[in-house]
Amino acid sequence: MKKKITIIGSGFSSLAAACYLAQSGHNVTIFEKNDTIGGRARQLIKDGFTFDIGPTWYWMPDVFERFFEDFDKKPSDFYQLEKLNPAYSVYFGKDDYITIEDTLEKICxxxxxxxxxxxxxxxxxxxxxxxxxxxxxxxxxxxxxxxxFELVTTKTFKKIDQFFSTIKKDxxxxxxxxRLVKILEFPVLFLGAKPSDTPSFYSFMNYADFGLGTFHPKKGMYQVILAMETLAxxxxxxxxxxxxxxxxLVSNKIASGVISNGETFNSDIVLSGADYHHTETLLDSEYKQYSEAYWNKKTFAPSSLLFYVGFDKKIKNVNHHTLFFDVDFDKHAEAIYDNPEWPENPLFYASFPSITDEHVAPEGKEAGVFLIPLAPGLKDNTKLRxxxxxKIMDRFEELTSQNVRDHILFKESFCVNDFIKDYNSYKGNAYGMANTLLQTAFLRPKLKSSKVNNLYFTGQLTVPGPGVPPSLISGKLVAELINKHHSDS
Incomplete structure (x- = not known):
C-alpha cells in the first residue's frame, strides 16, 4: 500500500532510498537542512572555480551502474565519466614519487x-x-x-580466515x-580504519583501485547528486x-512525522539519512536505541581539515589526485585512532580536478583541494587551520619543486566545526563509522529502529559502511526493508 514517507537529509543514501521508494509507489518528501541538496557532497563555487566540498574519488563504477540500471538508466544518461590516467601519484620525498596508471599491467x-x-x-x-x-x-x-547468518555463505566460509587477519599483515x-606497502595499504583508509584494524577480506578495495580504476565525472562529483535529484x-x-x-514525532511507539521550522509534517514512515547519533537526539530519550557510551566506544572514521584553493596559474608536478606520504604513516594514524590529537607531521592528499576538467577553473588557473585526515572531536579554530x-604548503612546495603560495587567489577551509554545523556530524567525523571486524555488517547500528516502529536509518553509520558506493547500497537496502515490512499494511 502507498505510504507517506519523510526522509531526513539529501546525501547519497537518502537520494538512493528516495528513488527506490518512489519507484515502489510511495509518496516521498526529502527534508534538507542546508540550502542545497547533496549532504556531504555539496559544491563550493567561487570566482569561476568549482570545488566538490566532499567526495572527490569516483571508485567502483559498477555500483553506480547497478543503481541506475535499477531505473532502466545508465550514468551516461546524466553525466560524462572519464577514466583517469594516471589514476594518482604518491610522493615519498622531493621529486620522488610513484605513479599509479590506469591498468593493472602498467601498475605491475x-x-x-x-x-x-x-x-x-x-x-x-x-x-x-x-x-x-x-x-x-x-x-x-x-x-x-x-x-x-548473512555473512555465512559457502563463499565466505572459504574465506573465514580473512576476517581474522588484517590488511596490514597480509x-x-x-x-x-x-613504499609499495604504503600504496597497497592506502585504499582501505576509505573504510575509515587503520590497515592493522581492517580485516583482510577488505582487500577488495585494492581491486577497486588497481583492477577497476579511478574515474572523474565531468564537472565534478556533484553531477552524480544532480543526476540522482533528476531521477528522484x-x-x-x-x-x-x-x-x-x-x-x-512518535505516537504509540510509531513514528508519525516530523517538526521542521516549527511546522508539523505527518507521515506514515520516517527515514533518516542524517547522522545516526544526531537523529536519535531528535527523539524523546525513551526511544533512543544507543546510549552516549555506545557511540563513544565506537571507532569512527576520521574527520578532515580541508582547504579549497584557487591558484592563478597551473600547478606542475602533480596529477588529478596526488598523495603525500613523505612522513611517518604510523605516527599520523596514532594521532587519529590511538591518542587523538593534531598530528605533528600529517600525511595529506591533494586533488587538482582542473588538470582533467576545464569546467572547474578559469583558463590558465588551477583548482586545488587539500585534505588532512584528523581524529574526530578535536579542538578546531582558525589559528590551528x-x-x-x-605546514602542508611548505612541504608541497619543497616536494614538488615549485612556488605556489604567491599564486593563491583565495582559500576556504572546512574542518571539525563545519562538519558538526553543516551535517550534525558526530564529533565532526567526515566518513561515518569505520569498518573494523567488530563494526561490520550486523554489528553496525541497525537500519530499522528497535524502539520505534516505522522509523528507519540509512547512510555511513549503518550498513554497509563508509564511502559513496556503500551509501548508494545503503539506500537500496533500507528501501527494500521498508517495502518488505509494509507490503501488506
Missing part, C-alpha cells in the same frame, strides 16, 4: 621497477582481491545487516618495499531545502 611495471619480482606477487594479490570483490560488492553488501607478508523528481519525490528537523595550511 611500476611495481617491478620499484622491487624486482613484486609484479608476480601483485598479480596474485589482486586476483585474490578481485575474488573478494566479487563476493563482497556483488553479493554480501546487498544484505541488510539484520542477522549474522600486505607486509607479501611485500617488503615500504522524475519519480515524484518532493524536495524541501532550508528545512532542518527539530523533532521526530592556518598553522596546518602553512
Amino acid at each position: 611495471i611500476a611495481f617491478e621497477k620499484e622491487e624486482p619480482g613484486s609484479s608476480k606477487i601483485l598479480q596474485k594479490f589482486i586476483d585474490k582481491a578481485q575474488d573478494n570483490y566479487n563476493v563482497a560488492i556483488k553479493d554480501l553488501v546487498y544484505n541488510p545487516g539484520v542477522s549474522p 600486505v607486509r607478508k607479501e611485500f617488503k618495499n615500504d 523528481k522524475n519519480l515524484g519525490v518532493t524536495f524541501k531545502t532550508n528545512a532542518p528537523i527539530e523533532k521526530i 592556518m598553522t596546518y595550511f602553512t
Whole structure:
C-alpha cells in the first residue's frame, strides 16, 4: 500500500532510498537542512572555480551502474565519466614519487621497477582481491545487516580466515618495499580504519583501485547528486531545502512525522539519512536505541581539515589526485585512532580536478583541494587551520619543486566545526563509522529502529559502511526493508 514517507537529509543514501521508494509507489518528501541538496557532497563555487566540498574519488563504477540500471538508466544518461590516467601519484620525498596508471599491467611495471619480482606477487594479490570483490560488492553488501547468518555463505566460509587477519599483515607478508606497502595499504583508509584494524577480506578495495580504476565525472562529483535529484523528481519525490528537523514525532511507539521550522509534517514512515547519533537526539530519550557510551566506544572514521584553493596559474608536478606520504604513516594514524590529537607531521592528499576538467577553473588557473585526515572531536579554530595550511604548503612546495603560495587567489577551509554545523556530524567525523571486524555488517547500528516502529536509518553509520558506493547500497537496502515490512499494511 502507498505510504507517506519523510526522509531526513539529501546525501547519497537518502537520494538512493528516495528513488527506490518512489519507484515502489510511495509518496516521498526529502527534508534538507542546508540550502542545497547533496549532504556531504555539496559544491563550493567561487570566482569561476568549482570545488566538490566532499567526495572527490569516483571508485567502483559498477555500483553506480547497478543503481541506475535499477531505473532502466545508465550514468551516461546524466553525466560524462572519464577514466583517469594516471589514476594518482604518491610522493615519498622531493621529486620522488610513484605513479599509479590506469591498468593493472602498467601498475605491475611500476611495481617491478620499484622491487624486482613484486609484479608476480601483485598479480596474485589482486586476483585474490578481485575474488573478494566479487563476493563482497556483488553479493554480501546487498544484505541488510539484520542477522549474522548473512555473512555465512559457502563463499565466505572459504574465506573465514580473512576476517581474522588484517590488511596490514597480509600486505607486509607479501611485500617488503615500504613504499609499495604504503600504496597497497592506502585504499582501505576509505573504510575509515587503520590497515592493522581492517580485516583482510577488505582487500577488495585494492581491486577497486588497481583492477577497476579511478574515474572523474565531468564537472565534478556533484553531477552524480544532480543526476540522482533528476531521477528522484522524475519519480515524484518532493524536495524541501532550508528545512532542518527539530523533532521526530512518535505516537504509540510509531513514528508519525516530523517538526521542521516549527511546522508539523505527518507521515506514515520516517527515514533518516542524517547522522545516526544526531537523529536519535531528535527523539524523546525513551526511544533512543544507543546510549552516549555506545557511540563513544565506537571507532569512527576520521574527520578532515580541508582547504579549497584557487591558484592563478597551473600547478606542475602533480596529477588529478596526488598523495603525500613523505612522513611517518604510523605516527599520523596514532594521532587519529590511538591518542587523538593534531598530528605533528600529517600525511595529506591533494586533488587538482582542473588538470582533467576545464569546467572547474578559469583558463590558465588551477583548482586545488587539500585534505588532512584528523581524529574526530578535536579542538578546531582558525589559528590551528592556518598553522596546518602553512605546514602542508611548505612541504608541497619543497616536494614538488615549485612556488605556489604567491599564486593563491583565495582559500576556504572546512574542518571539525563545519562538519558538526553543516551535517550534525558526530564529533565532526567526515566518513561515518569505520569498518573494523567488530563494526561490520550486523554489528553496525541497525537500519530499522528497535524502539520505534516505522522509523528507519540509512547512510555511513549503518550498513554497509563508509564511502559513496556503500551509501548508494545503503539506500537500496533500507528501501527494500521498508517495502518488505509494509507490503501488506
